[in-house]
Amino acid sequence: QVRLLESGGGLVQAGGSLRLSCVASGSISSISSMHWFRQAPGNQRELVATMTSGGSTGLADSVKGRFTISGDNAKKLVYLQMNSLKPEDTAVYYCNAREEFFARTYWGQGTQVTVSS
16 A cells, blocks of 8 residues: 655745655555646646656656656655746645555645646
């Protein structure tokens, strides 16, 4: 079993920055990738950023140039640095971990990010 704990959300003005953190605990050795998703009211949950155990990263087009994903693969710790925030970035951000071998997915409880105009 894997548990995910997120932190770092909050209220920020447009143009500001926030850093989200997510740390996995439990049976973390089987985690093959970690991700950040977000869900705004009335919208579907969307993938924002990805980091694999091999160190590959990816970002959604909507956040490229503004957000950065990084972390420590050995510790299963992942960060999402969010710069130049826009009101449309307002959402609940969720950390997600995947075990490719066991085909299992885990979710954190979510952290609210609110960007005021």
